[in-house]
Amino acid sequence: xxxxxxxxxxxxxxxxxxxxxxxxxxxxxxxxxxxxxxxxxxxxxxxxxxxxxxxxxxxxxxxxxxxxxxxxxxxxxxxxxxxxxxxxxxxxxxxxxxxxxxxxxxxxxxxxxxxxxxxxxxxxxxxxxxxxxxxxxxxxxxxxxxxxxxxxxxxxxxxxxxxxxxxxxxxxxxxxxxxxxxxxxxxxxxxxxxxxxxxxxxxxxxxxxxxxxxxxxxxxxxxxxxxxxxxxxxxxxxxxxxxxxxxxxxx
Amino acid sequence: xxxxxxxxxxxxxxxxxxxxxxxxxxxxxxxxxxxxxxxxxxxxxxxxxxxxxxxxxxxxxxxxxxxxxxxxxxxxxxxxxxxxxxxxxxxxxxxxxxxxxxxxxxxxxxxxxxxxxxxxxxxxxxxxxxxxxxxxxxxxxxxxxxxxxxxxxxxxxxxxxxxxxxxxxxxxxxxxxxxxxxxxxxxxxxxxxxxxxxxxxxxxxxxxxxxxxxxxxxxxxxxxxxxxxxxxxxxxxxxxxxxxxxxxxxxxxxxxxxxxxxxxxxxxxxxxxxxxxxxxxxxxxxxxxxxxxxxxxxxxxxxxxxxxxxxxxxxxxxxxxxxxxxxxxxxxxxxxxxxxxxxxxxxxxxxxxxxxxxxxxxxxxxxxxxxxxxxxxxxxxxxxxxxxxxxxxxxxxxxxxxxxxxxxxxxxxx
Ligand SMILES: Nc1ncnc2c1ncn2[C@@H]1O[C@H](COP(=O)(O)OP(=O)(O)OP(=O)(O)O)[C@@H](O)[C@H]1O
Ligand SMILES: [Mg+2]
Numbered sequence: 001x002x003x004x005x006x007x008x009x010x011x012x013x014x015x016x017x018x019x020x021x022x023x024x025x026x027x028x029x030x031x032x033x034x035x036x037x038x039x040x041x042x043x044x045x046x047x048x049x050x051x052x053x054x055x056x057x058x059x060x061x062x063x064x065x066x067x068x069x070x071x072x073x074x075x076x077x078x079x080x081x082x083x084x085x086x087x088x089x090x091x092x093x094x095x096x097x098x099x100x101x102x103x104x105x106x107x108x109x110x111x112x113x114x115x116x117x118x119x120x121x122x123x124x125x126x127x128x129x130x131x132x133x134x135x136x137x138x139x140x141x142x143x144x145x146x147x148x149x150x151x152x153x154x155x156x157x158x159x160x161x162x163x164x165x166x167x168x169x170x171x172x173x174x175x176x177x178x179x180x181x182x183x184x185x186x187x188x189x190x191x192x193x194x195x196x197x198x199x200x201x202x203x204x205x206x207x208x209x210x211x212x213x214x215x216x217x218x219x220x221x222x223x224x225x226x227x228x229x230x231x232x233x234x235x236x237x238x239x240x241x242x243x244x245x246x247x248x249x250x251x
Numbered sequence: 252x253x254x255x256x257x258x259x260x261x262x263x264x265x266x267x268x269x270x271x272x273x274x275x276x277x278x279x280x281x282x283x284x285x286x287x288x289x290x291x292x293x294x295x296x297x298x299x300x301x302x303x304x305x306x307x308x309x310x311x312x313x314x315x316x317x318x319x320x321x322x323x324x325x326x327x328x329x330x331x332x333x334x335x336x337x338x339x340x341x342x343x344x345x346x347x348x349x350x351x352x353x354x355x356x357x358x359x360x361x362x363x364x365x366x367x368x369x370x371x372x373x374x375x376x377x378x379x380x381x382x383x384x385x386x387x388x389x390x391x392x393x394x395x396x397x398x399x400x401x402x403x404x405x406x407x408x409x410x411x412x413x414x415x416x417x418x419x420x421x422x423x424x425x426x427x428x429x430x431x432x433x434x435x436x437x438x439x440x441x442x443x444x445x446x447x448x449x450x451x452x453x454x455x456x457x458x459x460x461x462x463x464x465x466x467x468x469x470x471x472x473x474x475x476x477x478x479x480x481x482x483x484x485x486x487x488x489x490x491x492x493x494x495x496x497x498x499x500x501x502x503x504x505x506x507x508x509x510x511x512x513x514x515x516x517x518x519x520x521x522x523x524x525x526x527x528x529x530x531x532x533x534x535x536x537x538x539x540x541x542x543x544x545x546x547x548x549x550x551x552x553x554x555x556x557x558x559x560x561x562x563x564x565x566x567x568x569x570x571x572x573x574x575x576x577x578x579x580x581x582x583x584x585x586x587x588x589x590x591x592x593x594x595x596x597x598x599x600x601x602x603x604x605x606x607x608x609x610x611x612x613x614x615x616x617x618x619x620x621x622x623x624x625x626x627x628x629x630x631x632x633x634x635x636x637x638x639x640x641x642x643x644x645x646x647x648x649x650x651x652x653x654x655x656x657x658x659x660x661x662x663x664x665x
Contacts, residue, residue, distance in 0.1 A: 050619075050623050051622075051623075052619055053615075053619070054615075073622065073628075074619055074622035074623045075622040075623075075624075075625050075626060075627055075628065075631075077623075078622070078623055078624055078625035078626075079625040083624075084623055086620070086623075089620070090614075090616050090617050090619075090620035091617070092617055092620065092621065092634070092635070092638060093638050093639070093641075094637065094638025094639060094640070094641030094642070095634050095635070095637065095638040095641075099634070100621075100624070100634070101624075103621075103624075103626050103630055103634055104624040104625050104626055106630075107624075107625045107626050107627055107630065108625055141638070141641075158624065162624065162625070
């Protein structure tokens with residue numbers, strides 16, 4: 001199946017269970033959103049899928065286009081086509097944006113092939129322009145001293161340069177000003193196509209006005225407890241999460 | 252002649268016997284008498300060195316046996332000569348040491364007075380004085396400014412042999428020069444020990460930029476003993492890149508001898524396997540208004556190890572000195588190890604001095620971030636190391652030298 005398919009996934013960190021028998025499917029060609037209270041495990045899910053070594057997977061499977069991701073190294077998973085835009089992007093001192101992205105592209109080339117510098121910079125500059133990132137950033141160290149919004153733009157820049165099959169955007173909207181939210185959303189929308197699946201993690205319905213999801217899921221205590229259409233996001237915006245908690249408690 | 256048949260400290264090394272020294276001297280009978288005397292004098296001093304003490308502060312943390320000469324029993328018989336690269340330039344004398352002994356011996360008259368850094372490897376220094384054959388002599392005339400780098404390349408010997416050489420670099424007043432010094436191995440499949448004595452002297456207002464790349468093979472030992480004299484308002488910027496050697500010992504002593512002289516001493520070491528980098532430095536200020544800035548960065552993979560021991564010494568007369576000394580170590584493996592011994596000895600009161608050392612492990616979140624972009628682990632480590640080294644690489648002047656350093660570092664990861 002062409003999807004990210006997660007079955008009964010449980011994971012813990014430092015002995016604490018964070019994901020509890022989680023089930024979730026993101027078909028390619030669709031945009032899904034996950035919402036949920038702080039600490040419910042949204043970032044954990046994105047890290048586990050990306051192969052972060054700090055998490056212990058205790059149960060379940062996570063397949064991307066029928067390939068089991070669990071147990072693969074983070075770089076293998078990325079080269080298979082998963083991209084995670086971090087909630088908190090990491091600073092990489094002394095490594096310029098240009099060299100960083102180039103290395104990521106190079107990693108995807110066949111043995112003996114090289115990224116063509118001229119084409120590379122041309123594409124990079126076009127995409128930076130689209131995302132409102134000044135050209136002077138190419139030589140700056142990745143994320144070092146960037147503002148919150150600049151970091152988020154830079155995540156989307158990387159995503160658009162690397163052409164992934166599936167994208168997870170972890171709170172890409174937080175830290176963005178109103179104009180940047182539009183610019184970044186447009187960047188994500190340009191990437192929407194029938195061959196790519198996109199998962200946005202967010203707290204705010206506002207983002208979903210720009211990036212309209214096919215489905216919205218609610219995560220609570222390490223599980224997907226509700227799934228619905230984009231109207232679910234509006235309902236959450238209005239009513240908060242308490243009613244869902246009550247329904248779960250009642251069930 | 253000393254009568255002991257074999258010097259007790261170096262039982263194993265064939266070349267450390269009086270007989271061997273005699274035959275070596277005989278081979279070089281074409282040299283001027285003063286030079287023969289100097290070799291003999293150094294030999295006698297070597298023989299009368301006190302037996303190594305186990306507790307020698309100058310060797311603290313050093314697995315000294317690894318650096319001993321007993322591992323190399325023969326002196327290289329026909330070592331690969333140093334290669335000098337660069338056309339004849341008006342006003343610059345640039346030749347091999349042997350050619351200089353033949354053609355311009357008077358320019359070497361000062362050699363017997365040249366001191367070593369004296370930071371522990373006295374035996375290496377004295378043996379270098381006895382047995383140096385190869386090396387370069389470089390001297391600029393007053394006011395010569397040469398933009399194009401002069402390059403020279405030296406080779407560690409093969410078949411477990413030992414080689415000593417001396418480089419003398421001397422800049423007359425207001426001359427300016429960039430040099431690139433490469434140390435590599437004659438062959439890749441066997442190693443040897445290369446001991447290089449280096450004397451650098453800058454006269455008033457002279458400027459020297461030096462890039463040193465050490466990439467002898469990992470079966471070899473590299474010793475580098477360097478003394479630098481900085482005259483009034485002179486400037487020396489050094490960038491050393493240490494990549495090679497199973498083990499290496501570098502001693503560097505910079506004497507800020509003239510008022511207003513400035514010394515930037517940068518070093519990058521990248522270790523893997525069981526490589527050892529033993530680094531001892533002194534910045535000695537004996538004149539007012541001098542500046543010295545030392546930054547040694549070591550990135551260590553696998554089970555590699557570095558030792559940094561540095562001293563800033565400011566004499567009472569050296570008022571208004573600015574002197575800095577920093578050692579930063581990045582450990583990329585749990586089994587890598589870095590020892591650091593920064594030190595200050597300040598006897599003047601109007602000074603700005605600081606020293607510091609940090610050792611940190613590779614940041615796992617940073618590594619994960621690179622991996623999550625599909626970058627292979629070895630490339631990710633390479634990028635992190637290049638990033639760690641970047642503040643020094645950027646000082647390398649031209650784009651060409653910057654690329655040279657980056658390429659050499661990158662090769663080390665392949
Ligand atoms: N190293 C750790 N040790 C213990 N608990 C941890 C550790 N790392 C994360 N957690 C816990 O895991 C839970 C889930 O965290 P996660 O970051 O996945 O939440 P989230 O849904 O992304 O929240 P937010 O909306 O605030 O971003 C939190 O309660 C967090 O404190
Ligand atoms: Mg989160």
